[in-house]
Amino acid sequence: MSASTSTVSASTKEALDAAVSAMTTTDPTRRSLYDVTIICTTDDNQAEYWSKRLSEGVCAKGTSSSSSSASEYFPLVLAVSEDWSSSGGAGNGLGTLYAYRKACRVAKERFGDELDLASLLAEGKISAALYHTAGKGTRLAPLPASENNNKPGVKLPFCQKLSDGTYAPLTVLEAVVRQTGVYAPSRLGRLSVFWGDQVFIPSAPFRYVPTHHADIMCNLLGETAPTAEEWVAHGLDKYGVIAVSKSDKKDAAQVEKVDHATAVRMLQSLGDIGQVGPSLGSFSVSSTLLEALCSEFDSELSSKTGKLDTDPHFWMPLTLPEPDYVSLMSQKGVDVESSKSHHARMLELKSKLDLSSLGLFGAVDVGSDACWWDYGQLKLYLKNNIIALDQNDEGSALLRRFLGVTSNQMNCTLGESVVVDDVSLLSSCAIRSGSVTNSILSCVNTLDAQIDGAIVVNCTAKKIVAGKNCILYNIVDTSDDGIVAGEGDVIVSVTEEDGSMMELKSKQSICGGKAWSDIVEGNSMSFEQVHGKNRDANVVAIEEKRRELHKKASVSFGI
Helix, strand or coil: CECCCCCCCHHHHHHHHHHHHHHHCCCCCCCCCCCEEEEEECCHHHHHHHHHHHHHCCCCCCCCCCCCCCCCCCCEEEEEECCCCCCCCCHHHHHHHHHHHHHHHHHHHHHCCCCCHHHHHHCCCCCEEEEECCCCCHHHCCHHHHCCCCHHHCEEEEEEECCCCCEEEEEHHHHHHHHHHHHHHHCCCEEEEEECCEEEECCCCCCCCCCEEEEEEECCECCCCCCHHHHHHCCHHHCEEEEEECCCCCCEEEEECCCHHHHHHHCHHHCCEEEEEEEEEEEEEEHHHHHHHHHHCHHHHHHCCCCCCHHHHHHHHHHCCHHHHHHHHHCCCCCHHHHHHHHHHHHHHHHCCCCCCCEEEEEEECCCCCEEEECCCHHHHHHHHHHHHCCCCHHHHHHHHHCCCCCCEECCEECCCCEECCCCEEECCEEEEEEEECCEEEEEEEEEEEEECCEEEEEEEEEEEECCCCEEECCEECCCCCEEECCCEEEEEEECCCCCEEEEEEECCCCCCCCCCCCCCCCCCCHHHHHHHHCCCCHHHHHHHHHHHHHHHHHHHCC
């Protein structure tokens, strides 16, 4: 997977172009968007935030649904919290089923019995997508802290226009929702499930006819099954791998972190293997399989106990013989009897499915030349945003199109003395004087900017000085000195509901995951302690307070 398209064929470039066009078109008759968008959040405050934010932006009324439904309800956003009883959470398997069921209840509570999502899905009248947003985002620290633990709310340095006419930076989750919508028209009557800090542009066809009750996204490598040497070269022994049979049915199976010989033995039930590739985790399921899973795990869902993940507890027991499944689970420390019992349970579920029209498990290839941008780590946040400045790379041009960048300066007010090079990208900025080179700025308000090779997002100050590879984020500074950051510095502000603010610092050289419990130089608290302090923060109220602080400071500066 690549962020560059410089060496691909003309047909691949055409496929990538078609995907971006589908993701970004403003024509309501061609817009790709799920009828129902379900967000699974950490708490009710985040659920309220995403219901509001997505309904104002990516999923705003006035955009057509992917099914061209005439219903007044769609597109519909349903954000729900995973209030699970067991410590450690539900896992992404039970978590998916629980969030779906909870969303169905919320829809009925809000709109009455006429909006029965399960029935509409079963009748093939709507498409639905569910996005998991849990996680601390340790490797992205300190940016999630600045969003008060609302990790998917981390802002990219590019603005979007909201339904009320205002501009705001596009969040990572909004980018993922926009990107994944291209699969919606193909998935009427299915629930699609995504995880969200990566954006990709598929080089394989994104319109298709589902042939299996469950299909999982993957990056299929080559046209034939890899040799033992190719298996190692592609690092397939380190990933969950999807294998597809050569048969016309294209049935698939999943194995996890095994060598070539073991994979070949375990996948004998498929017959001759046609293609393999690493799993991307995201999947879609038919309403039939969805309801079967909900019914099978009703006791766990009702009591909110247990923890099951999709790969080891759904897909592998459904596609592998018992001995191979038990062997794989033993590597995870699961005892033989537990594995046998769970495999038998899933086999019983499988026996009740009608497999005459749809197979059980298939694959959806995103293409080996897909363009891919990961924002899940601090170093990648910098790298995969700054890459948008490369005007000579076609992959970067696709990224700019996807992000809605139509010119280097959008919705900006710049003083006559401001010098901006022909590379930097600025959106919704007000700058009185200074210079900007090799940088990306979004929602920046300042009397004087001296910025070179940096990313500055949502910052207001009298003066902003930022060196190479620097990130400034969510800061309101009313001092005469303003914000001063050297090369590689990362400075964010954590805002409380009462408007009080605390600066949190790091550096590009520091991995937040490794330094999670440490107090980084310049801070009074560790990232872990700030995460604890942010627990159950009212992110809606804090976002409003932050806007108020930016506006008040800008007015006081005369900007």
